[in-house]
Amino acid sequence: MSNGVLFGDLIAAVCFILALKGLSAPRTARYGNWAGAAGAALAVIISLSTGHLQHVGLILLAVVIGAVIGVPAATRVKMTAMPQLVAIFNGVGGGAAAVVALVEFLTVAHNSSLISAGDQVATVFTILVGSVSFSGSMITFAKLQELMTTRPVVLPAGRWISSGVFAAAIVLGIVGVPVRSTGLLVVLMLVSLGLGVLFVLPVGGADVPIVISLLNAFTGLTVAASGYVLGNTLLIVAGTLVGASGTILTRLMAAAMGRPITGILFGAFRAQVGGPAAAAENRPVRSGTPEDIAILLGYARKVIIVPGYGLAVAQGQHTIRELADLLAARGVKVAYGIHPVAGRMPGHMNVLLAEANVPYEALLEMDEANSELSSADVALVVGANDVVNPAAKTTPGAPIYGMPIINVDQAAAVVFCKRSLRPGFAGIENELLYDPKTTLLFGDAKESLGKVVAAVKSL
Structure with a gap:
């Protein structure tokens, strides 16, 4: 890697750090946003300018398609729908990291000697957590958009089903490190997608924003892990920043709610979740003009x-x-x-x-x-x-x-x-x-x- 590329990566990483700093206060939030956008643009330019890049035409086509979809969505979104947009974009990031890790594995699957133990651990982690982030974010979108009930959804024996799926994902992940089977990783991805759905369904009401923050942290961690798989330092830095800041924000929001994160995520399994609130029984209210x-x-x-x-x-x-x-x-x-x-x-x-x-x-x-x-x-x-x-x-x-x-x-x-x-x-x-x-x-x-x-x- 040339000194110019390393220097460009350093500048982009500094931009990401300045973005987080700027976004920490309303007065500097706009400048922080611009700094982050500049860092991301620089990172893309650096990636496209490397000599070993293949299939540049397909990459540019994907960029154009993404821009055609993303720019109108971001510019036309109403303030009321901004959380839904955040949920979708966050989920797509986690899903993309999982797919990239799987594809990277497929490119070298014919020669297992090219895959180190560290790479395989990072691949399994990215597929598992990225898939959970993707499917979980889609459920948060559906709740926020009121495409489904906003109340907690607890399936019959939901606690045991969720525990079983979680255990299956962990076992598949552990087995997937030494076995290094494409089929096993695909099954891990499918099980993890189901786990993401089961993870978010029991969450409702004011707890949904906290779950969005937590899933955002998950996405950051998957991006960092995929950066390790790809040998891309900038992805590791950016993903770590997102993962750390998302985790901190999740803890701060849970503290503001006065409840532990475990109570927010799994409280519906312990509490009796009733039906919709009963209508007021002709109780008098005082209205004014x-x-x-x-x-x-x-x-x-x-x-x-x-x-x-x-x-x-x-x-x-x-x-x-x-x-x-x-x-x-x-x-x-x-x-x-x-x-x-x-x-x-x-x-x-x-x-x-x-x-x-x-x-x-x-x-x-x-x-x-x-x-x-x-x-x-x-x-x-x-x-x-x-x-x-x-x-x-x-x-x-x-x-x-x-x-x-x-x-x-x-x-x-x-x-x-x-x-x-x-x-x-x-x-x-x-x-x-x-x-x-x-x-x-x-x-x-x-x-x-x-x-x-x-x-x-x-x-």
């Missing part, structure tokens, strides 16, 4: 806004920013309470509000928001449900039990902007909707908030 809400907000001293997925669905981030600006002009102190797992992926609400140029200083993390709510006149909940649901503190056995929430019930008054009384993503009732100090504003978030904006202007 946009004019009522405008008076409540316009004459408040402090308002804490808690955004959720419903705000993203309605694309109401610009309207909520306009409302906040109007209230601030009237002397109302306005801040946003951001739950770590609000929405469908980590940082979903931060990205959504940044799109509307909401000042980052106005975003309060959960603990900070909770310290402010007891002195708030109004907590305005827009499209959030599970992250403010008191069942997380009061209902053992609930899917979200033990998860720290934003304590909007501590505010003097609560306003819920909701389409209906339907439960949130976790599928459980929210008793706060029936609290006497809660006022519901029914309707699409953007449309409803627009009417509140007009009413505040007329005060």
